[in-house]
Amino acid sequence: MKWRTVPAARFAEHAQTWQTLHAATGASALLSPDFVAPLLAEFGTGAELLAYCEHAGAVAAMAIVVPSGRGSWASFQPSQAPLGLWLQRPELPLEALLAGLVRALPGFPLVFGLTQMDPALMPRPADSPSLRTLDYIDTARVTIHGSFEAYWTARGKNLRSNLKKQRARLDKEGVPLRLQLSRDAGDMAQAVADYGRLEGSGWKAGCGTAVDASNAQGRYYRRMLENFCARGAGCVYRYFFGEQLVAMDLCIEDGDSIIVLKTSYDESVPANLSPTLLMREAACRQLFDEGKYTRLEFYGRVMEWHLRWTDEVRTMYHVNYYRWPGLRRLHTMLASRPPARAATQ
Template sequence: MNIEWKIVPARELASLAASWDALQARLLPHAFLRTHFLLPLLEQFGTGQELLVYSEGADGWTVALLVQPIGQGRWNTFQPSQLPLGPALLPDGNTEALLQSLLRRLPGLALSLGLTQQDTLFCKVTADTPTLRRQHYIDTAWVDIETDFDTYWEARGKNLRQNSRKQLKKVEGTGVTPRLDVIEAADEVATALAQYGELETSGWKAELGTAISMEGAQGRFYQRALEGAARAGQMRIYRYWFGEEVVAMDLCVHQGDCLVILKTAYQQAHHAVSPSTLMRVDEFRALFAEGRFKRIEFYGRVMEWHTRWTEASRPLVHLTAFRWGWLKALQDWRARRAPATA
């Protein structure tokens, strides 16, 4: 495959944003793969070794990836934990040949290139080839918006419906009327993230050190990324209130007819009434009534609680391209032997 690759430091994505975003809108339209999301990721979590690789034709870019070295001769897509999918914008067609071409243009002697967390809704590689490995990563869940909310809700399990009704009555029995609001303006993001950080610090994420702090890299990233998404009209923050207290929040981005829930937090002190569940009932009811979106994505490993909201799931996969077929065969052989020799 004859592709003229251009390879530049990833920081140059800022000056090439229009070209990346135009290709992204055609090939993989999720707002977290827009440059207003990727540039803050590179700024806060990049090492400076990341590269932007792309090729262009008469009508603009045809393929683009953000990649990083991970060891001698080994490369992966740039994949901080805050990014649901690997930033690889690939056209339909011969993925194996395309990646073989790129391997021979990356700096040094590139032996392998991994495309992490690829969505099988868009990635059409269905099996291994002589130089390309396809590995299951996780299953992810989503909700299709195809009916009215009442029809959708009636199809949920009896436990979810009954428990949420009981929990709501318990809250209302204290004299509190829960309410949901939505933030979409960039100038409200900082305040909302401070509230979100307070929710996370009330729970287990504080113990792990993964709660959002406005002074830390997580807080700086989310503020810049969500403000950028808000300016593009692609951000929503849902807040659920008990009176004057915020008790649950969802951080979301959207593009086209799909909304992605990036993060959820709730006030641990109210866990007995599941404020995140009560929030999601009202949130989903509003989304179904709005008629703007056709799909709600969770983009994370399917958990038991996901299955209460949907039966739908699909795999995310890792792809690894090897420079030579014999190298893939050797790696496959070593992987098969590992359990027997452990």
């Protein structure tokens, strides 16, 4: 197995090879060129490398990697990417691939970090003298099987009762509820602008992290969603109280699953109403009734509301590979030390 690297700014030249490997390995849509290329365009700094491994006359692994500190490299991991940007043929051992990659990277790195791996897509490897895995976050999914009524009956009584009361209240006040689904690539610019207005009216605006049609996040989501919608695999949910847009989901589709990438809601809505949960109920009903998908993936840290929606939770993980086993032992020892106590007067 021989690794080579080129500047990731040349990703377009290698996109077809990435696509071929992506298709051959059945990898997540979150690792497709339609998802990866806009990430590099908007969030790359120029330091990223595209690494590819040749084995038995074909490319068997690819990754986007970046220096992550003195003596270390890691997979490129902007916050908009739920998964580490790593592709490999599943029959090849991960540890051997990482060993070859570390030797091929510039600057004689001692450690390589492979971030945000999903055990449902790539089984968690066992620790070894040179390899250590670490828990990342718990994430949740909903299996879409059977009728919505059966699924909904299995949810907690408080959730069902609360949303029923909210719908009844809005109906009494003459406020119609409407779920709108957009799938056309030409609609994505407006969808991202609408999403940005929702998110920009809330707490994220004050932190400078809100999506806006004119910032890097807005440009990324527009381009990525246009890519997916152009091949019939992207969608945006909007939820309305009358004519007021109150909640949105930005989603992509991955074979038999649908992935929620971003959710926002109008924070001016009274606190005793839950527009996001009402939208989620309506969207889930539609997904169960259509029977097109078998999974709804949330990909994000499990929140309390997720656990009202599902009990299917799994732990994502990171992988650290060390050039020498002694480094792994030293790192493990240092990580296990209790924090130093501050001196007292």
